Amino acid sequence: MKFQTQKIAYWFFASAMLLLTLQIVYGFIMGFARIGMDGLHEWIPFNTARAVHTNLLVVWLLTGFMGSAYYIIPEEANRELEWPKLAYLQLISLLLVGVAAIVCYHLNIWEGRKFLEIPRPLDYLVVVNVLVFLANIGVTLWKGTQHTTTSIVLYMGLLFAALLYLPGMIDFDNQTLDSFYRWWVVHLWVEGVWELIMGGILCFLLIKLTGVDREVVEKWLYIIVGLTFLSGILGTGHHYYYIGTPKYWLVIGGIFSALEPLAFLGMALYALAMAKKGGRKHPNRIALTWSLGCAIMSFVGAGFLGIAHTIPQVNMYTHGTLITAMHGHLAFWGAYAMIVLAMIAYTLPQMTGRKLWDTSMANWAFWTSNIGMVAMTGALAAAGITQVVLERRLGLDFLAVQKEIEMHFVGMLLGAALFTVGITLFIITFFRHGLPSDEAVGADVAGDTAWAASKS
Ligand code: HEM
Ligand code: HEM
Ligand SMILES: [Fe+2]
Structure with missing residues (x-):
């Protein structure tokens, strides 16, 4: 670590771990409700738990992205962060807004739009918060002595993510229009600009961990960005199939969304190629394992399980079933x-x-969380396929079908238990590191700087 202010990232990451823990708690509340153990129903009904679970997911990921940016941008720009105190203030206010939103959901105050349930007044606070964040890292980048592709792609991803938050704040009386623009946020985030954020972070990690030349690693990033935009923007059409939009979306959405896995495949091949090419063995093996794991699992969850239901002829039957939840879990996890x-x-x-x-705890954390998540995904696949056949093909009643598939949620809960063991080990490892220290600044812990200097 080169600069004092990079340590701010620690507090964002620690907050992300806390929110992830809460997300898992609400996941279990739903999982148990699914098998009939719904004792909390009066206080936390399924729909509340669902909104809290998915919103916490989005908030901890954004907190993690922000932490990553506070670490990466000073290092890439080669200067301290412009306003460090403001960054702490921004974290605290972000957490306060998050807590306020969760309280609102428990009081049944929300907007009835999946993933964007946050009440409107809080939306404005989110906007201010994100503007402060963007200004802080933006000015740092601007005044920096170097402007790398990695930092610019990361910044663009964060900036566009902020801009795309706005279409979700427009009010419509028309259900179709409302859905239409909701996807500008939800789809264009995860299948567009968040991919830039992921690409930027992955690029940074690969440069650090494989020792391949920056020029080579960053060249690939352009290809990924190109593939993402080429497929992802018009790929939004896969949400416009049968919602009252013109018929041409069936063709546009089908074709372009079927191309989307290419960007994720590109990312996986890229990461593997860089790891193979890099002659250097960075001592932080587990960080490389997570990086490569991310590149591969995002292809499986987003690419492979995405294409499984993206064609209009298939989506007609799978839309809004547990097939969607199957894909949603592995895609969000992997990417x-x-x-x-x-x-x-x-x-x-x-x-x-x-x-x-290189501790065994760190390695167990990786494997058990991933195997657990794959098991959860498998259980949701079994539940989803059964649901599609019984409900959508044979026409059985919705609730009767939910009863039929109850058993699969026992399987899901077992997978979730394994997953939770992995996350627990990860969090224990996190806190065993202790707090960020002044001595670590400029200490070149893994010999990164010495290694880079020896090359030039
Ligand atoms: C990391 C990237 C991705 C993430 C995090 C993700 C996550 C999700 C989530 C959470 C939903 C449910 C959204 C809602 O109903 O509000 C969804 C829906 C969907 N996703 Fe993805 N996805 C990703 C990439 C992809 C890709 C690459 C494809 C296609 C190849 C795809 C195809 C679909 C389809 C067709 C639906 C609609 C399902 C339905 O009709 O119910 N996704 N995705
Ligand atoms: C112990 C862990 C977890 C359990 C038991 C769990 C359980 C659930 C359940 C029961 C649902 C509702 C499905 C339905 O509508 O019937 C759900 C939704 C969802 N969960 Fe989890 N979850 C867990 C962890 C996670 C993690 C780690 C992620 C992301 C990385 C995640 C992402 C999601 C998403 C995106 C949805 C919404 C899916 C959709 O739109 O259909 N969950 N979860
Ligand atoms: Fe999509």
């Missing part, structure tokens, strides 16, 4: 949760000076 965890695995030793990068 965005894993990139944040990879970044944490890389930066913690840098910020604290403690080299806990």
